[in-house]
Amino acid sequence: MSDLLQADGLQKSFGALQAVRKASLKIAPSEIVAVMGRSGSGKTTLLHLLAGLERPMGGKILYRGEDMGGLNEDALALWRRANIGLVFQAFHLIPTLSALENVAFPLYPMRLKVAERRARAEAHLDQVGLADRAQHRPSRMSGGEQQRVAIARALVNNPPLIFADEPTGNLDSTTGDEILALFNKLRNETGAAFLIITHDDKVAAAADRVLKMVDGILQNEKGQDNEKD
Amino acid sequence: MSLRYLFSELRNRPARTLTGLFSIAIGVALFVSLQAYADGYRQAARAPLVEVGADLTAQRQGTVPGKFEGVVFPHSTAPIHRDEIDQIQKLPGVQAVAEVMFFWSFEPDGFVAGLGLDPSDTFGPGRLKVSITAGRFLQTGDHAVAVADSTYAQQNQLAIGSVVMLGGQSFTIVGLADTSRAGQLANANLYIPLADARTLANAAPQVRSVFDIRPDDANLLFIKTDQTRVDQVAVQVRQILGEKAIVSSGKSFAAELGSLFALIDRFGLLVGLIAFLFATALLLRVVASSVWERRREVAVMRAVGWRRRDVMIQLWSETLVLATAGALLGLALSALITWAMSRSLITVPVPWELSPSPHFLEGGASTFAVTVALPARLTIDLAAWSLGLSVIGASLIGLWLPRRIAQIRPAEVLTNE
Numbered sequence: 068m069s070d071l072l073q074a075d076g077l078q079k080s081f082g083a084l085q086a087v088r089k090a091s092l093k094i095a096p097s098e099i100v101a102v103m104g105r106s107g108s109g110k111t112t113l114l115h116l117l118a119g120l121e122r123p124m125g126g127k128i129l130y131r132g133e134d135m136g137g138l139n140e141d142a143l144a145l146w147r148r149a150n151i152g153l154v155f156q157a158f159h160l161i162p163t164l165s166a167l168e169n170v171a172f173p174l175y176p177m178r179l180k181v182a183e184r185r186a187r188a189e190a191h192l193d194q195v196g197l198a199d200r201a202q203h204r205p206s207r208m209s210g211g212e213q214q215r216v217a218i219a220r221a222l223v224n225n226p227p228l229i230f231a232d233e234p235t236g237n238l239d240s241t242t243g244d245e246i247l248a249l250f251n252k253l254r255n256e257t258g259a260a261f262l263i264i265t266h267d268d269k270v271a272a273a274a275d276r277v278l279k280m281v282d283g284i285l286q287n288e289k290g291q292d293n294e295k296d
Numbered sequence: 297m298s299l300r301y302l303f304s305e306l307r308n309r310p311a312r313t314l315t316g317l318f319s320i321a322i323g324v325a326l327f328v329s330l331q332a333y334a335d336g337y338r339q340a341a342r343a344p345l346v347e348v349g350a351d352l353t354a355q356r357q358g359t360v361p362g363k364f365e366g367v368v369f370p371h372s373t374a375p376i377h378r379d380e381i382d383q384i385q386k387l388p389g390v391q392a393v394a395e396v397m398f399f400w401s402f403e404p405d406g407f408v409a410g411l412g413l414d415p416s417d418t419f420g421p422g423r424l425k426v427s428i429t430a431g432r433f434l435q436t437g438d439h440a441v442a443v444a445d446s447t448y449a450q451q452n453q454l455a456i457g458s459v460v461m462l463g464g465q466s467f468t469i470v471g472l473a474d475t476s477r478a479g480q481l482a483n484a485n486l487y488i489p490l491a492d493a494r495t496l497a498n499a500a501p502q503v504r505s506v507f508d509i510r511p512d513d514a515n516l517l518f519i520k521t522d523q524t525r526v527d528q529v530a531v532q533v534r535q536i537l538g539e540k541a542i543v544s545s546g547k548s549f550a551a552e553l554g555s556l557f558a559l560i561d562r563f564g565l566l567v568g569l570i571a572f573l574f575a576t577a578l579l580l581r582v583v584a585s586s587v588w589e590r591r592r593e594v595a596v597m598r599a600v601g602w603r604r605r606d607v608m609i610q611l612w613s614e615t616l617v618l619a620t621a622g623a624l625l626g627l628a629l630s631a632l633i634t635w636a637m638s639r640s641l642i643t644v645p646v647p648w649e650l651s652p653s654p655h656f657l658e659g660g661a662s663t664f665a666v667t668v669a670l671p672a673r674l675t676i677d678l679a680a681w682s683l684g685l686s687v688i689g690a691s692l693i694g695l696w697l698p699r700r701i702a703q704i705r706p707a708e709v710l711t712n713e
Contacts, residue, residue: 111711120599120707141603148601155710159596161301163308168300172596175298176606204308220600 069132071096071228071260076126077116079109086112089126090285092278096227097254099261101271104280110264111232113280117262118151118230119143148173152221152259156233158213160205160220166212167192167201170219191219194256195249211242218249222257229253231263235270247273297609305614309586316582317622320690323575324626324682327568328674329633334565336634336672340642341550343668349419350394350518351526354384354533357540358515359506364402367410367463367500372542373398373515375497375507381514383536389525394420395514397493398484399500401462406452410462411484412493420518424473424487431456431471438489442467445475448485460486463496490514549644572682576689579622583615583693587701595706604702611701612694619690623683630674630682637672644668 072094079087086109094100104110115121117128119135128135130150138146147153160169171188179187192198195215205213214234221229231250235243247270250261263270271277279286306313345351358374369375385393397412413421415434425433429446442462444454449472454460458469467488475483497503498511521529526545534541587594597607644666 112707115707115711118599120710121705141605144598144601144603147599151601153599159592159599159710161593161596163304164301168304172301173600173602175301175610176602224601 070094070129071098071131072117072262073129074117074126075129077113077123077128078125079112079116079121079123085283087116087123087285088283090116090280090283091126092285094228094260094262096260097258098276099250099254099263099274101263101265101274101277102280102285103266103271103277105266108280109283110280112283113285114230114232114262114264118153119147148177148224150226150228152218152224152226152229154214154217154221154229154231154234156236158205158210158217158237160213160216162205165202165204166197166208166216169205169216170223172220173223187223188219191223192216194222194253195219209242210238211245214238214242214246215249218246218253222253222259225257227259229259229261231261233264233266235265235267240269243267243269297606297613301610302614302617306618312582312586313618316579316618317625319575319578319582320619320622320686321625321629323572323578324623324686325629325633326571326575327685328627328630328678328682329637330568330571331565331678332630332634332672332674333637333670335675335678336637336670337642338546338550339671340644340668342546343644344549344666345544345546347666348421348423348518349520351521351523351545352519352530352533353544354517354519354537355515355542356537357542361502361506363502364400365502366403367399367401367496368502369497369507369515370398370400374540375509375513375515376517376537377510378512380536381512381517384517384519384533387529387532387536389522389529391520391522392419393520394422394518395490396421396516396518397490397497397514398516399493399497399503401496403461408460408462408486409484410486410488410493410496412488412490412496414490417518419520421484421487424475427473427475429472429474431469433471433473434487434489438470439492440465440467441470441488443471443473443487444469445483445485446472447475462486462488463500465492465496467492572685572689575622576693579615579619579690580693580697582618583611583697587611587697591701591704591709594701594704595709598702598704598706599710607702608695608699611697612691615690615694615697616687619686619694620683623686626686627674627679627682630679634672634674637670640670641667642670 070093075091077087077090090113102110102113112121116123119138135143135146161172164172167188170192171184174184174187189198189201192201195218197212197215197219200208200212205216208216235246238246251273253259254261263274265271345353355372356374356376358369358371360371361368381393381395384390394417395414399410401408401410411421413434415422415425415438416436424443434441434443442460449455449469454469456469456472459466460469467486473487494511494513498509503509519529519533530543530545533543594607
């Protein structure tokens with residue numbers, strides 16, 4: 068199977084701190100990859116590099132075989148809009164918008180008819196089981212519900228790749244399990260691949276592959292039983 | 297740009313929205329109201345001239361006669377000779393000149409303020425014809441007849457057909473006029489044909505003793521001008537009449553309105569602009585704090601695929617809508633304020649030079665004034681200017697700040713918060 072995303076020798080430093088050192092990985096379609104590591108090990112920086120939110124100082128990223136290095140900021144934004152969904156630990160929903168409007172948020176700059184935008188947002192909100200909470204603002208929803216809204220937002224453009232940064236980090240155990248089950252369901256329904264940054268063993272257990280990040284070094288690319296690469 | 301997101305932001309952040317809205321509204325209201333107030337005063341200052349349909353009056357400072365006996369010229373008038381009148385009539389911008397002979401007559405039975413006028417004039421004292429309350433107005437070719445001010449007639453038991461003496465000559469009253477309706481600048485007790493007034497003046501010893509009086513002279517001119525050349529004509533008339541010229545215009549009446557008007561007239565625009573700038577600064581602060589508070593939101597926008605331009609247009613639109621709504625609210629407030637201002641009456645003092653009676657008599661110059669409602673109004677021009685300034689100010693703010701914030705690195709914000 069051809070790789071969806073391939074990173075080779077990624078490097079990123081912040082001053083004297085080497086956050087990511089020559090990290091390489093591949094993500095295949097429909098694959099769930101977990102990256103584990105302690106706080107400060109460079110996991111989130113790796114995710115930002117892969118999502119085009121940070122520029123690597125070395126190495127390259129290929130998406131469906133295309134080198135992303137030559138894209139400017141706006142081109143990267145458009146690339147993310149079309150190909151990447153992002154889920155954050157802190158949800159990062161817009162507090163003044165309803166659940167439905169938050170899901171539609173990535174669609175706002177696109178020239179879509181209101182009805183079409185609404186239909187897409189409703190469909191994805193329904194997909195995460197929150198159709199009945201469409202008009203609620205984030206402040207009136209639980210953490211688990213907010214994370215579901217954030218996941219629906221990540222899915223609204225039907226991206227083939229979802230990056231999730233500690234998606235269960237702010238949730239209780241039961242809700243975290245529900246989110247993992249949702250990821251699996253979505254993978255099966257949409258064929259999307261997931262890269263999940265976590266230090267939760269349960270999340271790692273649900274992944275097809277687990278990579279470890281230690282002091283900026285991505286280890287054990289082939290070290291897990293469920294490795295598909 | 298998403299209108300839904302835009303209005304959702306404005307609606308759901310009421311403190312920020314109301315602060316921005318009212319800061320602009322108050323700035324615009326102050327700016328517009330001050331301009332409307334100053335403009336209203338400028339209009340009001342012209343009221344004494346507008347009442348008589350003239351743009352300027354011209355006279356020449358006279359000389360105190362040896363005796364107040366018979367016909368004399370008020371101290372503020374001296375003969376204006378035919379050649380000078382002709383020169384004035386030929387000035388560029390001068391549309392018409394109404395010649396008047398203004399005099400005081402000290403008769404054995406009392407004092408009379410008299411005015412000789414040409415009844416064919418359609419402005420200046422000629423407007424008196426619409427104020428006739430009994431009898432008729434003067435006609436071309438009339439001789440030895442007079443129109444009396446109705447109040448003066450009542451006080452002196454005069455009626456149509458009564459005979460009054462002026463400079464030893466008798467005049468039969470043919471009409472009564474309510475001079476208060478005809479303009480304070482053309483005010484006298486008796487109005488007689490200009491030719492008769494000239495004859496009286498030329499024969500009066502107390503006029504001849506101090507002036508070089510000639511048969512075709514006048515001593516007060518009402519001048520109609522092209523509105524764009526009023527000031528130029530005033531300057532040229534002063535040059536023709538020499539150093540003792542007294543030329544009154546809307547501006548000179550405005551000078552009588554006192555220090556408050558002078559301050560508003562001189563600094564109104566400046567104060568208005570400062571108020572406007574202050575409002576813009578407040579808006580800048582509101583937008584700046586809003587944009588700063590929303591860094592995380594902007595980072596999310598960028599992360600989910602908004603281009604910098606998309607972010608900038610969205611935030612710029614919010615500022616623009618806020619400023620436009622604020623400006624419209626400010627204009628509504630201004631309309632209310634100018635309406636309230638227009639309900640107030642202001643008194644425009646008329647300079648003593650144009651007083652109909654000697655200041656040393658009871659009820660003389662000191663009580664001579666014109667009272668009008670302040671013609672303050674919100675003009676389309678003023679409204680358009682304020683709205684335009686608000687939109688331009690907001691556009692600049694709305695482009696500068698969001699442009700900066702759109703440059704943020706989403707990873708940095710989303711990592712730290």
